[in-house]
Amino acid sequence: MRWVRRGGLSTLIFFIPLLASFGLFSWWPILRSLLLSLQRTNFLTSEWVGLDNFARVLRDPLLLTATWNTLWFAILAFVIGFPVPVILAVFIGELRRARRLASALVYLPVIFPPVVAVLLWKAFFDPSPQGVFNTVLGWFDIGPVPWLNSGDLAMPSIVLQATWASFGTATIIYLATLMSIQTELYDAAEADGAAVSRRFWHITLPQMRGVLLVMFLLQVIGTFQVFTEPYIMTNGGPENRTVTILMLIYRYAFISGDYGRATALSVLLAIVLSALSAVYLWATRRWSTS
Amino acid sequence: MTTETGTSERSILSFLDRRRPVVRVSVAAVGTLVIAGLVILCAGPLFWLFKAATSTTTETLSAPFSLWPSGIHWDSFVQVWTRVDFGRYFWNTLALMGGSLFLGLLVATTGGYGLAVLRPKYAKAVFAALLATLFIPGVISLVALYLTVIDIPLVHVSLLGSMWAVWLPSSANAVNVLLMQRFFANIPRELFNAARIDGAGPFRMFFSIVLPMSRPILGVVSLLTLVGSYKEFLWPLLVLPNPQDQPISVALPRLQSSIDFSQFMAALFISVIIPVALFLVLQRRFLQAAGNAGALKG
Numbered sequence: 001m002r003w004v005r006r007g008g009l010s011t012l013i014f015f016i017p018l019l020a021s022f023g024l025f026s027w028w029p030i031l032r033s034l035l036l037s038l039q040r041t042n043f044l045t046s047e048w049v050g051l052d053n054f055a056r057v058l059r060d061p062l063l064l065t066a067t068w069n070t071l072w073f074a075i076l077a078f079v080i081g082f083p084v085p086v087i088l089a090v091f092i093g094e095l096r097r098a099r100r101l102a103s104a105l106v107y108l109p110v111i112f113p114p115v116v117a118v119l120l121w122k123a124f125f126d127p128s129p130q131g132v133f134n135t136v137l138g139w140f141d142i143g144p145v146p147w148l149n150s151g152d153l154a155m156p157s158i159v160l161q162a163t164w165a166s167f168g169t170a171t172i173i174y175l176a177t178l179m180s181i182q183t184e185l186y187d188a189a190e191a192d193g194a195a196v197s198r199r200f201w202h203i204t205l206p207q208m209r210g211v212l213l214v215m216f217l218l219q220v221i222g223t224f225q226v227f228t229e230p231y232i233m234t235n236g237g238p239e240n241r242t243v244t245i246l247m248l249i250y251r252y253a254f255i256s257g258d259y260g261r262a263t264a265l266s267v268l269l270a271i272v273l274s275a276l277s278a279v280y281l282w283a284t285r286r287w288s289t290s
Numbered sequence: 291m292t293t294e295t296g297t298s299e300r301s302i303l304s305f306l307d308r309r310r311p312v313v314r315v316s317v318a319a320v321g322t323l324v325i326a327g328l329v330i331l332c333a334g335p336l337f338w339l340f341k342a343a344t345s346t347t348t349e350t351l352s353a354p355f356s357l358w359p360s361g362i363h364w365d366s367f368v369q370v371w372t373r374v375d376f377g378r379y380f381w382n383t384l385a386l387m388g389g390s391l392f393l394g395l396l397v398a399t400t401g402g403y404g405l406a407v408l409r410p411k412y413a414k415a416v417f418a419a420l421l422a423t424l425f426i427p428g429v430i431s432l433v434a435l436y437l438t439v440i441d442i443p444l445v446h447v448s449l450l451g452s453m454w455a456v457w458l459p460s461s462a463n464a465v466n467v468l469l470m471q472r473f474f475a476n477i478p479r480e481l482f483n484a485a486r487i488d489g490a491g492p493f494r495m496f497f498s499i500v501l502p503m504s505r506p507i508l509g510v511v512s513l514l515t516l517v518g519s520y521k522e523f524l525w526p527l528l529v530l531p532n533p534q535d536q537p538i539s540v541a542l543p544r545l546q547s548s549i550d551f552s553q554f555m556a557a558l559f560i561s562v563i564i565p566v567a568l569f570l571v572l573q574r575r576f577l578q579a580a581g582n583a584g585a586l587k588g
Contacts, residue, residue, distance in 0.1 A: 007491070008410065010491060010493065011404065011408045011410050011492060014401070014403055014404040015400075015401065015404045015412075015416065016400075017396050017400050017461075018404065018416070018420075018467065021393070021458065021461045021462040022397075022419070022423065022464075024438065024442070024443065024462075025435060025439075025459040025461070025462040026431070026462040026464075027423070029431035029434040029435040030426060030430055030431045030434070032434040032437070032438065033430050033431050033434035036437070088324070090302070093301050093302070094301055094317060095321050095324070098321055101325065102328060103577055104569075104570075104573050104577075105328040105329060105332045105333060106328060107569070107573070107576060108569070109332050109335075111565045111566055112562055112565075113538070113539055113561060113565065114521055114539075115521075115523050115539040115561075116542065116561045116562045119542055119546060119554075119558055120558055123342075130353070131354070132338070132354045132355075135354050164331070168332075172580045172581060173580065173581065178301065183300050183301075186300060186301070186302060186304065190304055190306075196302060199302050203302075204302060221427060225427065227524055228523050228524060232543050246429060249429070249432065250524075253436070254528065262433045263433050263434060267430060269427070269429055270426065273427040274425070274427065
């Protein structure tokens with residue numbers, strides 16, 4: 001009761017919303033996921049099956065396809081989507097009067113609700129010669145290109161859309177970093193006679209290194225969990241060429257009702273992602289101290 | 291961290307550089323190219339969407355880049371609103387956003403206050419558990435969260451098909467709590483000590499010191515929450531199986547096959563114009579919120 005008199009109870013009251021909401025909808029589901037992955041469940045009974053769910057996941061031939069597709073998405077998104085915001089942020093950073101306008105324009109696609117952006121781009125990807133993108137290609141005597149209907153082009157097309165939808169966030173974050181670089185560094189370099197390109201390589205990039213590494217990590221984690229874009233654009237087709245790991249989890253759980261197998265696959269994916277972040281954080285700490 | 295440095299001194303280029311004609315011309319040229327590229331790439335799709343929504347279907351499908359050959363038609367908007375009950379999805383979306391905002395702010399403000407100001411002994415453990423959720427990928431709990439929502443532990447109630455199934459899980463947002471916690475931690479301790487001497491308890495301090503001082507961060511967190519819940523797709527798709535209850539984002543893909551192309555474009559345009567209008571009015575806030583969330587992730 002001394003605890004109550006010293007304000008322990010009124011303090012606890014402030015923690016109740018947080019504990020209730022995270023407890024029920026964050027911490028418990030994470031724990032439960034680990035339990036579920038070792039069980040076979042229908043709503044009435046659940047049976048302990050050990051690692052059987054994991055074995056069944058690993059035996060599914062579609063897993064290899066989905067893993068490859070997800071990796072391919074991540075690689076494409078990195079190659080197309082990673083350098084663009086960096087370059088753009090550097091250019092926008094050099095603008096004077098138009099900087100506000102440029103940052104507003106860059107952020108506009110981020111404002112699009114993902115579903116709307118995906119559906120609009122799906123219309124752009126119309127494979128007929130009168131489709132929006134095919135019309136543009138037609139001006140240069142190229143195409144028509146089958147876009148989402150082609151096994152080889154479907155994934156790059158989806159990545160193009162996803163990049164368009166997200167490059168604004170990265171650009172704004174890089175721009176904020178650029179603006180916080182101490183101007184004395186540039187002044188000193190200039191006094192030493194460093195040309196513009198040398199100032200970029202020896203001041204701008206090193207100063208951005210931390211943010212670049214974090215953004216890379218976030219991008220990998222994000223792209224490994226891609227769902228909405230392939231789900232709406234192609235629903236995994238053509239010939240399973242755009243089935244991603246998260247889509248496989250969705251199919252196991254909400255189409256086949258196999259919750260054990262679905263959670264086993266999510267646990268596997270989460271382990272890979274966590275390991276990736278751990279290795280990555282360890283590596284960046286080593287590099288930044290040396 | 292803001293992107294607002296309008297009068298700022300220098301960047302990579304200095305004043306001296308900028309006076310050189312070669313630099314001045316190339317900066318102007320690159321600047322024009324960048325702005326023109328951004329207008330086409332970022333504002334272009336929005337404009338095209340408006341054009342497609344106000345043209346007839348055949349016009350758009352046969353010549354996607356011709357500008358209103360038969361004039362502007364507004365009837366697609368009317369049809370979408372009346373015939374496919376788009377207004378209903380619209381209200382569902384607003385209800386989802388409102389509930390998520392209220393519960394999200396409740397959890398973030400009280401939790402942030404407890405962690406940053408009251409700081410009981412167990413706060414460290416709670417804080418660690420909170421940070422852990424940021425590092426554990428969200429995918430791990432998708433299925434388990436669904437099973438939790440259709441059978442809430444202890445009370446055994448199913449939230450399936452109710453707005454609570456979206457509102458409650460969205461309130462467990464660690465980024466929001468941390469943004470609040472960081473802001474509250476920067477309020478000078480002397481203020482709280484003085485209030486305590488004047489006999490104010492934790493509730494008085496929360497309502498008459500912390501909340502009134504936190505308007506900027508409340509704005510940022512509200513904006514992040516509202517935009518986040520407007521964008522949500524997979525979760526409402528799972529927990530709101532009845533078309534009557536669904537928000538715009540879930541209803542749109544379903545409508546695609548059942549309505550005329552120009553009507554569908556009108557539906558897409560309505561869905562995007564609200565956040566875009568909000569963005570144009572509050573763009574400084576939006577960009578600040580993006581920078582803030584980014585700074586936190588970093």
